[in-house]
Amino acid sequence: xxxxxxxxxxxxxxxxxxxxxxxxxxxxxxxxxxxxxxxxxxxxxxxxxxxxxxxxxxxxxxxxxxxxxxxxxxxxxxxxxxxxxxxxxxxxxxxxxxxxxxxxxxxxxxxxxxxxxxxxxxxxxxxxxxxxxxxxxxxxxxxxxxxxxxxxxxxxxxxxxxxxxxxxxxxxxxxxxxxxxxxxxxxxxxxxxxxxxxxxxxxxxxxxxxxxxxxxxxxxxxxxxxxxxxxxxxxxxxxxxxxxxxxxxxxxxxxxxxxxxxxxxxxxxxxxxxxxxxxxxxxxxxxxxxxxxxxxxxxxxxxxxxxxxxxxxxxxxxxxxxxxxxxxxxxxxxxxxxxxxxxxxxxxxxxxxxxxxxxxxxxxxxxxxxxxxxxxxxxxxxxxxxxxxxxxxxxxxxxxxxxxxxxxxxxxxxxxxxxxxxxxxxxxxxxxxxxxxxxxxxxxxxxxxxxxxxx
Amino acid sequence: xxxxxxxxxxxxxxxxxxxxxxxxxxxxxxxxxxxxxxxxxxxxxxxxxxxxxxxxxxxxxxxxxxxxxxxxxxxxxxxxxxxxxxxxxxxxxxxxxxxxxxxxxxxxxxxxxxxxxxxxxxxxxxxxxxxxxxxxxxxxxxxxxxxxxxxxxxxxxxxxxxxxxxxxxxxxxxxxxxxxxxxxxxxxxxxxxxxxxxxxxxxxxxxxxxxxxxxxxxxxxxxxxxxxxxxxxxxxxxxxxxxxxxxxxxxxxxxxxxxxxxxxxxxxxxxxxxxxxxx
Numbered sequence: 041x042x043x044x045x046x047x048x049x050x051x052x053x054x055x056x057x058x059x060x061x062x063x064x065x066x067x068x069x070x071x072x073x074x075x076x077x078x079x080x081x082x083x084x085x086x087x088x089x090x091x092x093x094x095x096x097x098x099x100x101x102x103x104x105x106x107x108x109x110x111x112x113x114x115x116x117x118x119x120x121x122x123x124x125x126x127x128x129x130x131x132x133x134x135x136x137x138x139x140x141x142x143x144x145x146x147x148x149x150x151x152x153x154x155x156x157x158x159x160x161x162x163x164x165x166x167x168x169x170x171x172x173x174x175x176x177x178x179x180x181x182x183x184x185x186x187x188x189x190x191x192x193x194x195x196x197x198x199x200x201x202x203x204x205x206x207x208x209x210x211x212x213x214x215x216x217x218x219x220x221x222x223x224x225x226x227x228x229x230x231x232x233x234x235x236x237x238x239x240x241x242x243x244x245x246x247x248x249x250x251x252x253x254x255x256x257x258x259x260x261x262x263x264x265x266x267x268x269x270x271x272x273x274x275x276x277x278x279x280x281x282x283x284x285x286x287x288x289x290x291x292x293x294x295x296x297x298x299x300x301x302x303x304x305x306x307x308x309x310x311x312x313x314x315x316x317x318x319x320x321x322x323x324x325x326x327x328x329x330x331x332x333x334x335x336x337x338x339x340x341x342x343x344x345x346x347x348x349x350x351x352x353x354x355x356x357x358x359x360x361x362x363x364x365x366x367x368x369x370x371x372x373x374x375x376x377x378x379x380x381x382x383x384x385x386x387x388x389x390x391x392x393x394x395x396x397x398x399x400x401x402x403x404x405x406x407x408x409x410x411x412x413x414x415x416x417x418x419x420x421x422x423x424x425x426x427x428x429x430x431x432x433x434x435x436x437x438x439x440x441x442x443x444x445x446x447x448x449x450x451x452x453x454x455x456x457x458x459x460x461x462x463x464x465x466x467x468x469x470x471x472x473x474x475x476x477x478x479x480x481x482x483x484x485x486x487x488x489x490x491x492x493x494x495x
Numbered sequence: 496x497x498x499x500x501x502x503x504x505x506x507x508x509x510x511x512x513x514x515x516x517x518x519x520x521x522x523x524x525x526x527x528x529x530x531x532x533x534x535x536x537x538x539x540x541x542x543x544x545x546x547x548x549x550x551x552x553x554x555x556x557x558x559x560x561x562x563x564x565x566x567x568x569x570x571x572x573x574x575x576x577x578x579x580x581x582x583x584x585x586x587x588x589x590x591x592x593x594x595x596x597x598x599x600x601x602x603x604x605x606x607x608x609x610x611x612x613x614x615x616x617x618x619x620x621x622x623x624x625x626x627x628x629x630x631x632x633x634x635x636x637x638x639x640x641x642x643x644x645x646x647x648x649x650x651x652x653x654x655x656x657x658x659x660x661x662x663x664x665x666x667x668x669x670x671x672x673x674x675x676x677x678x679x680x681x682x683x684x685x686x687x688x689x690x691x692x693x694x695x696x697x698x699x700x701x702x703x704x705x706x707x708x709x710x711x712x713x714x715x716x717x718x719x720x721x722x723x724x725x726x727x728x729x730x731x732x733x734x735x736x737x738x739x740x741x742x743x744x745x746x747x748x749x750x751x752x753x754x755x756x757x758x759x760x761x762x763x764x765x766x767x768x769x770x771x772x773x774x
Binding site: 052055056059062063067069102201215224263265267269270290291292293294301303304305422423424429432433436439440443447478 | 559620621623624625627628681688691692695696699702703706707708709710711712713715717720721723724727728731734737738739764
């Protein structure tokens with residue numbers, strides 16, 4: 041008698057319903073943007089709908105309770121179904137059936153029976169030796185004026201499907217271990233700065249690392265056609281202010297430190313950077329210098345100081361610009377120095393009249409020029425610590441083995457009857473296989489061809 | 496236009512011819528058309544192989560050398576190549592040319608879409624950082640051999656259903672020429688098995704690659720999710736055959752449904768947000 045829970049878990053209906061629900065849910069999950077773009081989706085939906093979606097965890101569906109429950113149910117279903125069938129498979133594997141079974145010889149097609157001229161006594165040992173070579177554990181039985189043999193090969197193929205099921209469970213176990221004991225996080229580090237605080241994925245707060253990561257330099261290079269060629273972060277990993285590991289981090293080449301893998305995930309400009317500017321006093325030589333935000337320098341008049349307040353890579357979509365405060369005892373003059381001031385003036389001829397602070401020559405008798413801005417980048421790092429990866433990898437390898445065993449091997453079972461018929465020998469071959477009827481037919485043909493050559 | 500794309504666009508016409516002759520063969524039953532179609536398909540395959548190799552060389556000459564498997568154009572070309580290669584192997588094994596009418600059109604559509612759609616860029620492009628990986632080749636090859644085998648299974652499914660329209664004591668010649676239902680069913684099963692194994696390998700190589708590029712072996716990216724859905728459909732199909740002995744019409748319908756899922760995994764996902772934006 042089966043317990044109701046057991047029969048529920050072992051029913052094929054459950055499998056099909058689960059597979060359909062998982063498939064439909066996955067389809068929904070690929071349509072509703074998941075967490076990384078949730079904000080984008082909110083704008084198109086009514087607030088009440090967002091509430092419903094949120095309570096069903098639809099914006100992070102694959103990590104929601106109900107999706108996990110579905111996966112657990114599917115695993116249980118897989119386990120129970122496999123256990124249910126295990127007994128029969130084990131029997132097929134371990135039981136060696138009696139060589140003189142009747143059933144294999146019923147309804148034999150004529151091509152599975154041959155007659156050879158010799159007397160059975162002359163050929164029987166040849167047949168046996170040949171079969172012994174071909175099948176390990178050959179069984180023989182003499183009964184009813186006939187000699188019976190049973191041989192088999194590929195019995196292990198009965199286990200292929202269990203290997204696959206077991207390895208899927210191994211993969212799921214690895215995934216669960218990874219999600220329980222591992223973490224995913226990200227951190228943006230500007231060039232020259234370091235951090236030991238990272239943001240956990242899915243808004244789970246921050247995490248403090250027991251070491252510090254420093255971004256020494258971020259570099260991006262392009263192909264001739266403008267497509268990105270390489271993102272490279274030169275990272276240093278420090279403990280107690282000493283560098284333990286240093287190296288370039290590239291896409292597809294993660295760095296592992298302290299069991300945590302670092303990935304090059306994104307990048308972007310940070311405010312600031314270096315500005316190359318020129319200063320020219322009327323009728324005098326131009327001087328060029330490189331300044332950073334918050335730098336300041338004196339002009340020729342020792343009571344006049346220039347403060348670099350802002351360095352913008354793209355100020356109000358007008359390109360690179362630097363905001364300076366020029367301070368003398370009488371007060372402060374604000375000047376925005378644009379790199380593309382000439383083009384701007386061409387486009388809007390009375391620009392300087394309208395916006396005097398855009399005039400690079402506002403503070404007479406000086407004229408400022410912005411030659412170039414070297415932007416500062418931050419590197420976007422993704423971190424992951426996943427102790428389940430090795431388990432998942434082993435599971436995947438076993439899946440492949442299991443697939444090959446299941447589909448490319450078969451359990452071939454052969455019954456051979458040698459009997460006398462009018463002084464001649466009659467050999468019948470009955471065969472069964474769990475799969476691959478074509479291969480079985482070939483096996484029988486091979487045996488019969490060999491036997492007939494013995495005559 | 497560069498020489499390799501010219502050659503590859505010729506192949507479109509070659510495959511078109513082959514598909515038409517396979518259909519002639521099916522309708523008239525004359526072996527001549529079948530042999531002609533096979534020879535043309537074989538020539539097409541060789542020309543296409545040459546085109547692919549040239550494209551590979553050209554990319555090296557441009558200083559951005561990589562296997563021609565890196566964007567939609569190249570994947571479509573490769574898809575048609577795998578379909579024709581697998582198909583010709585099957586044709587040689589089963590010694591029947593009836594299947595061609597159901598398979599060659601897929602190879603033709605794939606390469607025609609690559610060569611003539613304004614949405615598909617045929618230029619050789621350098622590899623963006625995410626694609627600069629040794630896993631690119633193994634991932635794309637396993638996936639597309641899987642897709643090709645499943646395409647052939649779908650063609651067989653259509654063939655089975657067409658055969659099912661056969662009525663009466665003396666069916667028309669056209670139906671009698673189609674191979675027997677059991678053979679078609681068996682072939683469908685074998686194609687699905689090959690496709691399923693390659694699909695599994697494709698998913699595994701993909702997740703190994705994702706582990707070194709994206710920081711996680713599985714991120715529920717739409718393409719990943721859809722490949723899993725496809726995998727589950729074919730897994731269900733194989734189970735229903737082994738456990739419940741489903742044969743024939745049901746298998747044929749499932750091979751077509753499965754192929755629809757393959758197509759969505761390949762193309763449809765491009766319209767969803769995700770990481771697989773290059774294919």
